[in-house]
Amino acid sequence: MTSPELQPLLQVPDGPTWEKIVNCFFGNFTSELGCANMETYSDYYVREIRRLQVGVAPGLARLAARTHEDLIHICEVLSKGRTRARQDIRKELLSYFATKDHLAVDRSIDLTLRLWLLLNVRDSQLSVLLPEQPPLLWEDSCSLETFIEAHFRRSTTKLGYRESRLDPSFTVANMVRVCDLRVRWTESIDDHLRLDQRRRVLSIFPMKGFLVGQLNSAVVDGDGNKVSKVLPASLLQETVITLNLLFPQWDSATQALLRQDGQRFDSEAPFDGPRRQSLDEFSYWRDRLLELHEEIYKASPGTWGQLWRDRRNPHNWWTFWIVLLVIVPLTIVGTIASVVQSQAAVESLNLQRASVSG
Structure with a gap:
């Protein structure tokens, strides 16, 4: 009892x-x-x-x-x-x-x-x-x-300088808008950043309060490093960093996405200072971030709307739309003019033949 x-x-x-x-x-x-x-x-x-x-x-x-x-x-x-x-x-x-x-x-x-x-x-x-x-x-x-x-094994994947670089537009909100990505909020840290490629669904562990709580529960060893009671402090810190990377505070599209899904972790410290610029800075989550980067972020837009919103490469974006909105119409107009001109020439030739035969 x-x-x-x-x-x-x-x-x-x-x-x-x-x-x-x-x-x-x-x-x-x-x-x-x-x-x-x-x-x-x-x-x-x-x-x-x-x-x-x-x-x-x-x-x-x-x-x-x-x-x-x-x-x-x-x-x-x-x-x-x-x-x-x-x-x-x-x-x-x-x-x-x-x-x-x-x-x-x-x-x-x-x-x-x-x-x-x-x-x-x-x-x-x-x-x-x-x-x-x-x-x-x-x-x-x-x-x-x-x-x-x-x-929770550390990644052994080795990356070159160029393939490890992260663009500022590498955010979940941008991939939702441009790459048809969907987000599933998970309550299990082992599920964090798991990507279902077939359904294009990314699992995100949003409980930053839990991560901070576990970090604060860590003790300091003789070398001054934090050692968590059970979960490695480095894993907890890196998980916080991935949240700050993929959901930056400065991004209005990110804020709109989080409000839509009822998430508030972006307002919870720590905010981790400067944004990470390379996958090499991640150890536990490098492979899952790499999969997300290669399979989703680098994928081509699937609809005209996504193509319009895709600003990952501004030079290519401007080139494509200039060709589509300026050169293509001019080409069409030129083609129509050529057809009309050819038709007029044929009609003129027919008239000349008719007058001669008459």
């Missing part, structure tokens, strides 16, 4: 409970992490828990965790035991929850990872809740640390 001091999972966390959650998940509850930047994350936290109760067969979403405090405890076990195999974590939690239901404990672990690290870890039966988002499977013999390293 749930203690009166503990809030059941289906209840929205009150102030003190929410502070406990943030203290555990992000290290310290400060105004820097607070209200504005964490609003999107807190909405996600409630939504993800409720998602398990909607449209799921009875018993499918059973959990060992019953309260928000249970999730906090699981998070603490995972954080301290990041080098331990999942099966060892499960064994400890089976004892803590006094249960033999392995599936209920496993699903509680997965839920905690989705809420704490925003990794889409879930078993195949629950993957139907988000069919467009590939689930991650954490194997029994693997530690959390190894699991994360396997899914």
Whole structure:
């Protein structure tokens, strides 16, 4: 039976409970992490828990965790035991929850990872809740640390100077307008910048407040480098940089797109200073950015409207439209004039023949 001091999972966390959650998940509850930047994350936290109760067969979403405090405890076990195999974590939690239901404990672990690290870890039966988002499977013999390293590898792709350069017009808003790109906002960091080439859909992880919170939870090592509790600080920083790159504050088309989709992360610090100009400056997300650049950004416009809006190469744009709007009409007029002139000459010749024969 749930203690009166503990809030059941289906209840929205009150102030003190929410502070406990943030203290555990992000290290310290400060105004820097607070209200504005964490609003999107807190909405996600409630939504993800409720998602398990909607449209799921009875018993499918059973959990060992019953309260928000249970999730906090699981998070603490995972954080301290990041080098331990999942099966060892499960064994400890089976004892803590006094249960033999392995599936209920496993699903509680997965839920905690989705809420704490925003990794889409879930078993195949629950993957139907988000069919467009590939689930991650954490194997029994693997530690959390190894699991994360396997899914966030640094790129080994080598690029030349010219192919690595990024144009200022390399923004999502521009690709939506010119290249027929569509955006899907994802709640899982592992899904960030995933491109569905067939449907021309780009997944974007917009929770900058979460990224900042995780960065603030990082500790500093002996060399003065930030080391995150679990997710690499360099990964978190680079993810923020990709958001600033693809959704620049100075771009009016970007602001219009974000307003249309109800996104506010562009107003959340940090803003990362100067814009990145090369793909070589990215390590974790280089390959996905390269795919986006090659398959979408460099693609030719598919409609006349997109062609009109395409200013990626101003010289080519002016040349094309001058040819289309000036030279082509002149050519058509010249052709018509030649036809009329030829027809007049033929008629004149016919008249001359008629007069001679008459």
